[in-house]
Amino acid sequence: MKILTTNWINIFGVFIVTLFYAVILNYSNSNLNYNIFQSVVAGLILICLYGMIFWGLFIISLIVADLLLIVWSQKLLKQKLLLEWLLVSSPFIYWVIKYQEWISLIGIITFFITQLLRERLIAKAMGI
Template identity: 50%
Template sequence: MKIIKTNWINIIGVFIAVFLYAIALNLIDTNVSRNLFQSVLPALILVCLYGLVFWVLLILLLVILDLLLDLLLIVKKTSNPRVKLLIEWLIIGSPFTYWAVRYGQGIFIAGVISLLITQFIRWKHIKAVLKAN
């Protein structure tokens, strides 16, 4: 159960990466002249409101996969819990990668790449939790 509490790393990391991507996308848009301050609010609206489906799916998948993979004892039989994190990333990243290709939205790719990076950061915290037990 303590491992599930490390999901905040993924959520914060993905939020920051997607938010910065949205700001950059707003600044690059040639149809509208905006400065950095004017790009922050639309990026926040894009990430929080338009991306609501993304956030709900991401959080649900993270929690459900943590529970399922722990209950199925996939990790406990192996000495390498990084396998679990990679399986999580592949399962969670697959639909978002499909949506990025299908709809041409690079913001999903930014989310998937940042999820992979935060999984490695999360691994360090999981090691600390496992050592404490």
């Protein structure tokens, strides 16, 4: 169970970076005359409402992949985390290619970075 609780870094990291990207995207759009507050609200709506499918699939995929790969054995942890990143990111890579959803690419890159940070959290939680 300790390993599953380390997923907070993935969820928090992806949320913050994609929100930051959405705010910049809204604020820099010349067709919209948003101030910074409106850009933040629009970014939150984009991430939370439009991204509900993303968040649902992302969290469920994280839990299932952790249960299958990491919970039973922490040997080769870095390789398992990279495999988890590849498995979880695959549908979102498809979305980037097919629908050109560039915000998903930002999420994929951030997820990769947070997976590398998560290795330390798992090692600390398990006393490795």
